[in-house]
Amino acid sequence: MRLLKDTVIILVVAGAAGLVINLFHPDGYLLVSKASLSERRIVEISAAEAKIKRDAGAAVFIDARERDEYDCSRVAGAVSIPASGADAAKKARPWARYADRPVEIVVYCEGPSCGAAGALAKLIVAGGYKRTVYVMREGLPGWDEAGYPVERGEK
Numbered sequence: 001m002r003l004l005k006d007t008v009i010i011l012v013v014a015g016a017a018g019l020v021i022n023l024f025h026p027d028g029y030l031l032v033s034k035a036s037l038s039e040r041r042i043v044e045i046s047a048a049e050a051k052i053k054r055d056a057g058a059a060v061f062i063d064a065r066e067r068d069e070y071d072c073s074r075v076a077g078a079v080s081i082p083a084s085g086a087d088a089a090k091k092a093r094p095w096a097r098y099a100d101r102p103v104e105i106v107v108y109c110e111g112p113s114c115g116a117a118g119a120l121a122k123l124i125v126a127g128g129y130k131r132t133v134y135v136m137r138e139g140l141p142g143w144d145e146a147g148y149p150v151e152r153g154e155k
Helices: 002-024 034-040 047-055 067-072 088-100 116-126 139-145
Strands: 042-045 059-063 073-075 104-108 133-136 150-152
Touching: 042 047, 042 116, 047 059, 047 104, 047 133, 047 139, 059 073, 067 073, 073 139, 104 116, 104 139, 116 133, 133 139, 139 150
Parallel strands: 042 133, 059 104, 104 133
Antiparallel strands: 073 150
16 A cells, blocks of 8 residues: 555656646647747727727737738728738847737727738737737728727828
């Protein structure tokens, strides 16, 4: 009986030590895939939720549409980073510096069927941004239909 008890104690201690070492080892095994961790940092929100963040001064809006669409109309104060193009990842990377500031990133495009906002959000997270990136589900059309501030014409 004593041998069985000692064996169980040794196995539990060894298992716990292995998990702790794995946690801090740079080449340790991931218990959860990196892809699923980064996907958890991308959350869809409604235009109304995005407006609350904007009114609180807690959000930076990024327009993931093409530049000509951005030039026609955009969320007031939004920044343009088109999700398409070879330099999209390069342009998204600097947004990682916002991780230590009290602002959140809200990305939008033409609405639910447009994948540009989600693609850009993934690039921002891949570029090192550790906080949640919000994707406005309804995009600019939903924002505009709700009567929220939109800038029109050349910026």
